[in-house]
Amino acid sequence: MKTLTHYLLVSAAVLAPTTVFAQDTVRYWMWDGQQAPVYQQCANDFEAMNSDIHIEITQTGWDQYWTNLTTSFISGDAPDVFVNHLMRLPEFAANQMIEDLTPLLAKASYDTSGYLPGLLENWSKDGAVYGLPKDWATVAVAYDRDKLKAAGLAPSDLADMTWNPENGGSFQKIIAHLTVDTNGKRGDEEGFDPNSVATFGLVLNPLSPQGETEWAYLAASTGWRFIDEPWSTHYNFDDPRLAKSLTWIRDLARVHHLMPTVEQTGRLGAETLMFSDKGAMTVTGSWLVGLYHQSKPSVAFAPIPAGPEGRKTMFNGLADSIWTGSPVKDAAWKWVQYLGSDACQATVAKAGVVFPAQQDQIETTVKAFEEKGVDVSAFTKVATSETTFAPPITDYGNEISSIVKAALEKVMLGQQKPEEILTNANEEVNSLF
Amino acid sequence: MTGRSADKSVNADKGSGLFGNRLRRKEALTGYLFILPALIGLIAFFAFPTIRAAQISLTNWNLMRPAHWIGFDNYGKLWADGKFWDSMQITLLYVIYNIPLQTALGLIIAVLADRLAKSVLFRAVIIAPYLISNVVAGLVWLLMLDPLIGLTNAFLTGIGIPPQSFLSSPDQALISVAGISIWRHVGFTALLFYAGLQSIPRDLYEAARLDGASESAMFRMITLPLLRPVMVFVLVTSVVGSFQVFDVIAVTTQGGPANSTRAVLWYIYENAFQFSRMGYASAMSMVLFVFLILVTLLQMRLLRADSSDLG
Numbered sequence: 046m047k048t049l050t051h052y053l054l055v056s057a058a059v060l061a062p063t064t065v066f067a068q069d070t071v072r073y074w075m076w077d078g079q080q081a082p083v084y085q086q087c088a089n090d091f092e093a094m095n096s097d098i099h100i101e102i103t104q105t106g107w108d109q110y111w112t113n114l115t116t117s118f119i120s121g122d123a124p125d126v127f128v129n130h131l132m133r134l135p136e137f138a139a140n141q142m143i144e145d146l147t148p149l150l151a152k153a154s155y156d157t158s159g160y161l162p163g164l165l166e167n168w169s170k171d172g173a174v175y176g177l178p179k180d181w182a183t184v185a186v187a188y189d190r191d192k193l194k195a196a197g198l199a200p201s202d203l204a205d206m207t208w209n210p211e212n213g214g215s216f217q218k219i220i221a222h223l224t225v226d227t228n229g230k231r232g233d234e235e236g237f238d239p240n241s242v243a244t245f246g247l248v249l250n251p252l253s254p255q256g257e258t259e260w261a262y263l264a265a266s267t268g269w270r271f272i273d274e275p276w277s278t279h280y281n282f283d284d285p286r287l288a289k290s291l292t293w294i295r296d297l298a299r300v301h302h303l304m305p306t307v308e309q310t311g312r313l314g315a316e317t318l319m320f321s322d323k324g325a326m327t328v329t330g331s332w333l334v335g336l337y338h339q340s341k342p343s344v345a346f347a348p349i350p351a352g353p354e355g356r357k358t359m360f361n362g363l364a365d366s367i368w369t370g371s372p373v374k375d376a377a378w379k380w381v382q383y384l385g386s387d388a389c390q391a392t393v394a395k396a397g398v399v400f401p402a403q404q405d406q407i408e409t410t411v412k413a414f415e416e417k418g419v420d421v422s423a424f425t426k427v428a429t430s431e432t433t434f435a436p437p438i439t440d441y442g443n444e445i446s447s448i449v450k451a452a453l454e455k456v457m458l459g460q461q462k463p464e465e466i467l468t469n470a471n472e473e474v475n476s477l478f
Numbered sequence: 479m480t481g482r483s484a485d486k487s488v489n490a491d492k493g494s495g496l497f498g499n500r501l502r503r504k505e506a507l508t509g510y511l512f513i514l515p516a517l518i519g520l521i522a523f524f525a526f527p528t529i530r531a532a533q534i535s536l537t538n539w540n541l542m543r544p545a546h547w548i549g550f551d552n553y554g555k556l557w558a559d560g561k562f563w564d565s566m567q568i569t570l571l572y573v574i575y576n577i578p579l580q581t582a583l584g585l586i587i588a589v590l591a592d593r594l595a596k597s598v599l600f601r602a603v604i605i606a607p608y609l610i611s612n613v614v615a616g617l618v619w620l621l622m623l624d625p626l627i628g629l630t631n632a633f634l635t636g637i638g639i640p641p642q643s644f645l646s647s648p649d650q651a652l653i654s655v656a657g658i659s660i661w662r663h664v665g666f667t668a669l670l671f672y673a674g675l676q677s678i679p680r681d682l683y684e685a686a687r688l689d690g691a692s693e694s695a696m697f698r699m700i701t702l703p704l705l706r707p708v709m710v711f712v713l714v715t716s717v718v719g720s721f722q723v724f725d726v727i728a729v730t731t732q733g734g735p736a737n738s739t740r741a742v743l744w745y746i747y748e749n750a751f752q753f754s755r756m757g758y759a760s761a762m763s764m765v766l767f768v769f770l771i772l773v774t775l776l777q778m779r780l781l782r783a784d785s786s787d788l789g
Contacts, residue, residue: 112751119541136754140542251735307735308643311624321627443752454736458648 069376070099074124076110079335083396087389091380098376118142118370125371126381129176129364131167132255132442135276137366138175139440144367145173149378155385159403162430164362167438170276176364177385178402180393182331183358183433184258185423186347188223192244192325196223196231203347208263210289213297216350220246223325224303232303239302247297247304248324250314252453254446255436257359258315258328260453264290265359266352271437278439278478282449282471288463291456299459307457319344330361331424335398338419346423360433362402400424441477448473528767535760542754552761562762564737565745568652572741573720575656581712583660584667589701591668592675601669608666612659616729619658620645645730648738655739658726663719667712674708675701710781717777718770742766 073088075081081104088100103124105113111133117123129143137143150157157165164178188203198219207214223246224232231237232246249259256264261271269286272279281287298306305318315327320341328349329337337344349356365381367374383389385402393399394406397413407425414421427433439445452470456463510517535552539545556562587604607615622629623644631641644654678701686696702709724743727733733740733748740748742762750759 115541115751115754137542140540142542305626308647309625311626311628311646312620312730312732313624313627317624318626323626441753443754447748447752450734451737454648454734458736460736 068097068099069373070101071126071373071376071380072101072103072124073380074103074105074110074114074127076105076107076128077332077399078104078106079332079398080393083393083398084384084389086396087384087392090388090392091383095376095379098379100380118368121370123368123370125373125377126365126367126384128179129366131361131436131438132446134168134175134438135170135440135442138170138173141369143175144369144371144374145175146177146367146378146381147172147174150174153378153382155382159405161362161402161404161428163360163433163435164402167275167362167435168364176366177381178362178364179384180332180399180402181360181362181428182400183360183424183427184262184328184330184349185358185427186326186349187319187329187333187337187344188326188347189319189322189324189341189343190345191343192223196325198222200345200347206347206350208266208350208352210263210267210286210293213293214350217297217301217303220297220303220326221301222246232301242302244322245304245318245324246326248310248315248318248327249294249304250327251307251310251312252291252294252450252457254449254453255359256453257361257436258330260291260294262328262349262356262358263294263352265357265434266350266354268354270434272439275435275438276440277437278475280437280439280445280471280474282452282474283464283468285464288467291453291467292463295457295459295463298457307454316340331421332399334414334419334421334424338417342418346419346421348423348426356427356432357434358427358432359436360428361436400428439478441474444477445474531760531763531767534757535764537757539756540754541750541756545757548757552758553765555758556761556765561737561740561745562742565740565742568739569721569723569741569743572652572656572723573717575653576659576720576723577713577717579656580660580664580667580716581709583664584712585671585705587664587668588671588675589697591672601672604665604668606665607662608669610662612662612725613729615658615662616726619654619661620730623654646735648736651731651735651739655723655726655730658730659720659723663716667716670708670712671705674705678704706781710778713781714774714777718774721766721770721773 073084075084081102085102088102091100092098114123114127123142129137134143149155160178161181164181165174168174168176168178186203186206190200193200193203203219206216206219208216213220218233221232223244224237224242225244226232226238227241227243228236228238252259255261264287267286267290269284269290270281272281294304298304298309305323310318315324315329316333316336318324319327319337329346334346349358365384367377367381371377387403387406390401390403390406391409393401394409395413397410397417397419400407400410407428411421411425437445448470452466455461455466460466534545536547536549537545538548538551591600591604610618623631625631625641625643625646628644630644635641643650645651682700682704683696686700691699722743723741724747727739727741727744728747731739733744743766746759746762746766749755749762
């Protein structure tokens with residue numbers, strides 16, 4: 046009897062704290078390593094106000110992120126809240142993997158008017174909202190200040206670059222001038238050796254299917270768009286304006302030798318080439334400003350060139366989505382609200398790693414970057430409705446990516462006429478719907 | 479002496495009586511206990527997933543919604559899927575690039591190690607790449623083979639050879655992937671051959687030498703035939719492994735450029751985890767599974783795996 050009493054007392058003592066401090070754990074997944082510490086700060090602040098909720102952040106690389114997420118849906122072990130990308134939105138929404146936040150937004154009288162125009166719309170379909178916008182991104186030209194100076198150019202020379210698919214405009218002239226061969230001759234000089242280039246005027250990542258930092262800003266500046274309306278079932282890859290834009294990029298490498306060919310670029314990409322002084326300029330997304338600042342402080346940013354229809358950047362934005370199978374939905378919703386709140390958005394803004402989705406945080410973010418010595422006006426300047434276009438949001442995102450990636454590689458390899466490759470790819474893409 | 483008589487009594491007992499049966503049962507039980515861990519592994523990690531994959535291949539499961547039975551539709555679709563057959567062709571080409579060179583190099587290294595270098599250090603160096611995972615090997619080579627900043631091109635240009643594209647060119651990518659795989663596996667192949675060489679009785683060579691046989695004749699008439707069981711093992715495992723090339727491709731080329739390295743396992747992975755077509759991916763896996771069984775049976779038959787030349 047004495048033993049039993051003893052046992053009961055011990056059990057009670059062990060159980061007591063857990064009963065009193067019962068916590069819901071909200072598991073939160075993200076892929077950006079640079080942002081993880083900032084959101085950990087948000088989580089700490091949130092926990093301080095909500096002692097009954099614990100936020101567990103897991104960060105995995107982009108390549109593994111989506112496979113892990115999909116398999117976790119099957120095993121019933123998915124994160125309660127996760128950072129979502131527009132490319133995966135249609136699939137997750139159609140399969141009811143992510144919660145429609147509309148009733149929750151209505152119940153909480155959540156104010157969505159502070160978001161930059163277009164961001165919330167990207168995450169909505171037929172009146173349902175599948176994620177609360179957390180940030181936005183535009184693209185800009187990243188250039189090496191030292192190389193610019195060595196070429197006798199000033200940052201102001203890059204402020205108003207023009208481009209057209211016929212002769213590349215002033216953008217191509219600057220690229221040529223920044224290209225240097227191993228004998229020190231520039232790309233626009235007599236005697237330039239195209240077979241022995243030491244620094245290329247422009248380096249680009251291998252062409253990605255969405256082309257955010259490689260080709261979409263050029264093609265879009267001719268008036269071309271991926272699709273005519275969100276959730277369309279028809280793509281426009283067969284548009285001659287796209288073929289012309291891509292032909293210009295191909296020839297910049299294969300004919301003019303002012304940019305590495307696809308065979309030369311390798312999979313390490315534009316950043317590595319910039320870091321290793323193989324490139325004088327590239328085009329980059331605002332999410333990489335922090336990386337350049339850390340790894341190559343001589344890099345500064347200029348606005349993308351204006352094409353026949355002006356400057357056009359993809360306006361992409363991530364959102365926080367709630368898994369429909371989450372056992373702690375109430376806590377998850379609280380956390381999502383906090384992520385979108387002024388408090389957390391201000392924390393993100395002050396960290397200066399990415400632009401938060403709330404309009405009134407832009408200034409704080411710009412200041413935070415300025416304090417680090419980085420001028421990000423090239424990115425903010427184009428964050429207007431006139432100078433942006435939405436990423437393609439349709440079903441079959443990954444299948445389309447796979448088809449288009451191979452087609453773009455063929456174009457860049459010069460295997461066939463770009464028009465033919467793109468028309469075939471477009472037929473294959475549109476036959477998916 | 480006593481051992482021999484004990485053997486006899488056991489043998490005598492085996493055929494008859496209660497004691498013999500019990501002993502046989504005991505022996506059998508011990509046998510089963512020995513293979514039990516492997517058996518559990520085989521059932522849990524091979525048999526069960528295979529049956530499950532066969533089951534899934536008859537459905538339209540997309541990982542997120544409940545699966546629906548669609549009979550043999552996936553197999554019908556597979557038959558008409560040009561990309562699947564392209565990927566099989568690429569895989570076959572990869573096997574052709576990979577296996578002969580890897581086997582020949584492995585054999586040469588083993589013979590050299592057997593004849594010339596007895597040092598443990600030499601063997602350790604040879605086996606070292608095999609101790610690295612495919613992913614790490616892929617990453618290291620991705621950096622080394624980078625066309626603009628890689629060490630390999632720096633070396634090539636240093637000795638007057640023009641820089642190559644390696645993994646970035648559709649003509650060289652598959653060969654480069656095969657090269658990485660050969661680099662990683664050749665040491666292990668050599669080690670297997672080396673072990674096989676050790677088991678060949680030395681007196682055969684002495685007798686051959688007395689008969690005036692040359693080194694190359696001894697290699698053809700003694701070494702090669704007597705290495706056959708090892709050769710069967712090496713070829714069967716490396717051919718099957720080669721058909722399943724995935725990790726190096728996933729790290730270095732992801733099926734590109736222009737689909738030139740889209741081997742069958744990468745295509746299966748794309749369908750399963752990127753396009754969420756698990757049913758279709760499982761059907762492809764089943765076809766690959768049956769195909770590999772046939773390839774293995776053919777190899778065993780051709781190489782007379784069940785007989786030995788060492789009379």
